[in-house]
Amino acid sequence: MTQLADEHLTDDLSRMSSELGLIGPRVCGVDLFEFERVQIELAKDIGRSSTMAFTFNKPARSADPNSALEGARSILSFAMGYPGPSDELASGFGPLEGEIAYYAKGDFYGEIRRRLSVVAEELKSRGYRARVTVDENHAIDKAIARRSGLGWMGKNTLILTNVTGPFVLLGEIFTDAELAHTETLNKSCGKCDKCQVSCPTGALDEDYLLDARLCLSWLLQKQGPFPYELRGLLGLRFYGCDECLTSCPVGKKTRLRLESTASAVDPIFWLLRSDRELIDHFGYMYIPKRDPSHLRRNLLLVLGNSGSKTDETREVLATQLAHFSAVVRSTAVWAASKLGFLDLLALVGADQDELVHQELARIGIVPPTSD
Template sequence: MTTVWYPCCAQILRTTQWSLTSPNSARSRCSLKPVWCLRFGTVPQAERLEAFQPTGDPYTDELLSLGVDAGLHRIGCADASPLIEARNAIKRRIDGGLQDEMQFTFRNPKRSTTPNDALDGARSIIVAGLSYATPDVEPPFAVSGRVAKYSWVEYYEPLRRALTVVRDRLRSDGYRALVFADDNSIVDRAVAHRAGIGWYGKNANILVPGAGSFFVLGSVVTTAELATSSIVEDGCGACRRCLDGCPTQAIIEPGVVDARRCLAWLLQKPGVFDRRFRVALGDRMYGCDDCQEVCPPTTRRQLRVTPPEGARPWVDVEALLEMTDEELLDSVDWWYVAQRNPDWVRRNALIVLGNVGELGSPRVRDIVATYLEHPDPMLRAHAVWAAARLGLHELIPMHDTAPLVIEELRDLPEVRTTRAN
C-alpha cells in the first residue's frame, strides 16, 4: 500500500512506538490496518474496487464473472442458511419501536431471514451491488428539492436485468433460481454482508471496499450449491462521522437507526410530518444521503459512475405543487409513494417550500395561499407551517376549525430570515 503522510501522522509518530518507516519517504509501508488510515484521514481504505473475490471454484467464479460482464460492480456468493443474527436484530428493533410504522422486512422477520422460504430447496445466494456513485449536480430551479442519489432514476431495473443474466445461466444448467431486488422476501444487507460484498457500516449501510455505500443490492437465490465468498473485515475503526453528521441524530448507536427520526423514512411515512424535524429536512424531497456523504470510504471512493439518461437529482418544487395528481405521480413514478397518494409528496414539498422558498416571491406566495384553502386539512396544516416560515402570517386562516390545522396554529415556527442550508 502506498502511504501518504499528513501532519497528524507525524504527530502520532512522535507520541507512539508503532513500527513505521520514515514519514518522509515517498513510498512506505504502514504496519497499521487501513481502518486507522480512515480514522486519521490519510488514505482511502482500499486502492481499487475488486468486482469479486475469486472463490477457487470454477463454476461459481464463472457465474460471478457473468454478473460483472452484465454490468454489476460488485458480486459475491453466500450459503442460503437462515439469517439468524439479522432476524434477532429485526426483533430487537421491533421490540424497541425503532421501525416506527415501516413494514418491508419488518412485516415478517422469519420469512425475510429464511432464504428457503423465498425458494424451496435454496442452497446458495449470489448477491450483487450496482453503484449509483454519481457526481453531485447543482440545483437548477428557483426552489429545488433534493433527491437522494439512489432515486435519481430507477436503478433497480438495470440491477434486475443483470441478475437475470445470472439466473438464466443457472436455469439453463438445470438449477432453480429466482431474482430478488428491492423485495421484502429477503434482507438484502444481511446476505450482502455474508456474501463478502462489504462490511456493515455504522450508518447501517453495506460499505464496499474501495467504493463505499452508494449501491443498490439484489440477489439470485438458487438450488445450486456454490462456493462462498469471504466476509469482509470491518473498516470503520473509531470513525463516527455518520453518527455525528446525521441531521436528526437518527443513528442512535453504531449500525442502529431509529426510523422515527430518520428523514428518509419520514419523507415516505403517511400522515403529518413530525414538526421536530421539519427545519432539519431542509431541501430534501425524497431520501437523505447525509450519513453516506460524510463517510470516508464513500467520499474517497475509487468508483464513480456517470448519471444515466433521465436522471433527476432535483425536482422543481413550485412546479410540482402546481401539478395535477396524474402529472405529479408520473413525474416521480419510480419513487415509493404510500398508497400512490400524491398528497404525501405535496406535504413534503410544502415543507421544502417553507425551508428554501424565495422570500418575497409572488409565485411562492400564490402557492401557499392556494394550499391554505385546500380541501385536505393535512395539506392546509403543512401550508400553515410553510406560511409561518416564510413570514406570510397575513395569509394564515386563524379560524380554521380542522383539528390538524388547530395543532399547527398552536405551534407556529419562527420566521425564516435567510435561505436554509
C-alpha cells in the same frame, strides 16, 4: 458430502455479472438469519424502527431464505454502484430547488433488477430455479451481503464495498443450485465516526444502529405529517438524505460520480402539476400507497424551508390550503406561517380537521369548533 453444481457455473456467472456492471456474485448458504431476526425484533420492541414495514413487517419470514425460494440452496449476492456527488457539485442547488438523494436520482432499482434478471435467466437455462429479489421484504439484503462477503456494515448502517463505499444498491438471486460459498469480510469502521458526526439529527449516535424515528430519509417516506421538531433540520431535502453517505471516506476516490444537477426539484412547478403528472414523473420512487399527496407534503416542506416570499409562492400555497388531503393542508399551514403569509390562513378558518387545528394551534390560532 454436498455435490456442487457445475464447477464452471460460478465463473460463468461472475464473468456475466462483470459485463453487466454488477459487483459479485458472492455466495452464501441458506441458514436462517437468526441474529438479524433478533435485532429486528429488538428494534421493533424499543421503537427504534419507527413504523417501518419492509423486513420489519414479518421478521421470521424475512430471515428464512426458504420464504423467498422453497428449496433454495444458495444465495447469490450482488451490488450495483450508483453515482454520488462529484466535488464540483457540492453547492449545485439553488434556493428554490428541492434535493433528491443520489440513490433516487434515477430508476437504479429498476436497473439492478433488469441486470439480475439476465443472470437469473442464465441459471434457468441450465436447469436451475432462480428468483431475483431487490429491495423486497422476503430478503434481509444487508445480512446476505455481509454473510457472503460482498461488503461490510458501516456505522451508517449501510453496506460498504471497497470500490463504491456506501453508494450501492443490493440485490440477490435465490437458487436451488449448490454453489461454493465465499468468505465473510473481516472489516469494520474502526475509529471513524464521520457519518455519525455528519448526521443532522443524531439518528446514528449509537454505533452501527439507526434510530429511524430521527432519520430524515425514512421520515420523508413515512406517511402522515412530518415530525414538527425535525422540519427545520430537513432543509431543502425532498426525497432521501445523503449526509451519512457523502461523509464516508470508503470508496471516495473510486466510486461513480454524477456530472449534473439536472434532478433538482422546483417545488412551485411541481405543486402546480396534477396528481397524474406527479406520479408519472416520480413514480419510480417508493411512494407510500402511491399517493401523490405524499409528494405534495414533501414539496411543501421544501417550500416552507426555502425562504421564498414571492407572489408565486403565495399563490401556490393558497391552492394547497384548499387541497382535499388534511396532511397537505396542515403542511401548507406550516409553510405559509413559516414564510410569513399569515393572512392566507383565513382559507382554513372553517377547516374541521384535527391535523389542521394542530398546526394552527402551534401559531396561536384557536381552531374553530363545529358547534
